[in-house]
Amino acid sequence: MMDTVKSDAPSGAQSIHRTAAVLRALAAHAGPGMRLSDVMTMTGLQRPTAHRMLQALILEGLARQDAETKRYRLGPALFELGLAAAPRFDIRGICGPSLDRLAAATEDTAFLTVRSGYDSVCLDRREGSYPIRVLTVEIGGRRPLGTTAGSLALLCDLDARECEEVIAFNAARLTEYARLKADGLRALAERGRTLGYALNDNDFTPGITGLGVSLPPAPGRQPIALSVVALSGRLAEPRRSKIVAMLKTEARKIAAEFGGGATP
């Protein structure tokens, strides 16, 4: 079984792990939706199992099925539950001003990214004024950790053991989101650690590059990163260093905000 479900001891909780895996898969393909066979391959579940779980999720409003295309998507109940969770986890208010400044100053696209297990999630984004806009990830979009500039910055912060665990877990699905195999990603992470910022130039979408910086990890707070993505030509030196400096300044400002108010 090609297991996309967490490998850790799911003692008496297989079904919850599988359910969560299905929901994550649906979230990762929010746009077009997923066919049953997509869900099967993404989660490693058998056909009847995936089907039965999806039907149950639909009954609970956690998923939906397009009657015409048969494709599955996230359901309204998930949005509603998210709303209840938002007061504790929605940091867009705190980080918004930084994104505004980054997008305004660079004229390119600025992203706010957090870690979520083996994935990263884009929480917010701002478009700059430059006429060619690079919009690689939607708000709410999930990616394997490391396949996006912000995401890569988060991966660089992990210790060797954890980093390897993430890469190993994501190995199979890397190519869906990046022109990378496990060693390529390992190399990117290594370079990021020496540079002090994440430089994502794997050209999955050729001609664009991303710069990512993470907030200094704080206990109890989930890992957060800021990034700017643009046409590669616009991120050559000396502009690159300037943008990295701005990212670091904004990251420090946000970290300071968290120092005051509590964020579980």
Next chain:
Amino acid sequence: MMDTVKSDAPSGAQSIHRTAAVLRALAAHAGPGMRLSDVMTMTGLQRPTAHRMLQALILEGLARQDAETKRYRLGPALFELGLAAAPRFDIRGICGPSLDRLAAATEDTAFLTVRSGYDSVCLDRREGSYPIRVLTVEIGGRRPLGTTAGSLALLCDLDARECEEVIAFNAARLTEYARLKADGLRALAERGRTLGYALNDNDFTPGITGLGVSLPPAPGRQPIALSVVALSGRLAEPRRSKIVAMLKTEARKIAAEFGGGATP
């Protein structure tokens, strides 16, 4: 087993129904969090089952436990999944202007509510300028259908069979949210249907009253209601009729908006 899990045939999906019930319970007590025993009574699960499920949810980031108080809450993964679902289900953008107008004109609190299974969920709210603010439900707050003005308007729209099913299901937990028993709620729903709007004067919080109006139900779109809540004295005739008229006008405007753009 006092079953707070959906009664419909959960064929091969008990665990998903139970999981969803736990998540809904956590969402309904988002503020203070829930103790393990609260989860047990709210869901009808045994202690070891509830505990094991919560631990699994925590592993997936769908729940959290306060290390000090041991209380359980919704986790960050739920906010992240909600973000991915938001583009399809977040109607706050469409309804915001109506809430603004209602809050401004009445000077009281305006709510946007949708149905979610046997519950209603508050999606948005606006405070008016009157110095005494009535804030009965938070954004994201869940209530048994009928225990809130908007919620009651939604209940009134259901056909007899469905209405009775909802009331029967919620009977046990009504008193937690309203000074009502099943027949009391039946009567409120009945009155709402004859009046043409929901009038919530069960005084769970004494001295306040709510007026609710639902959008004409449309196929494929989930049920939506608008409501205004205020000190009872401020909702006597002739003001009451004026506010009801405003609610109906805004409901019509929103319904018209939906006519144009699609809403799954």
Next chain:
DNA sequence: ACTTAATAGTCCATAATGTGGACTTTGGAG
């Protein structure tokens, strides 16, 4: 229009998963 291929959906005997009665641990109040 007919054949083939691919995907969705269903059935049911089987065993692995999750269950819950009973027990232990923790922590707070008197």
Next chain:
DNA sequence: CTCCAAAGTCCACATTATGGACTATTAAGT
């Protein structure tokens, strides 16, 4: 220090969920 309530744990057992094999449906090819 003792008592009580709540959290957390263990493990024999049977209910639940599993998946191999089958059917139904839809799309594509000639």
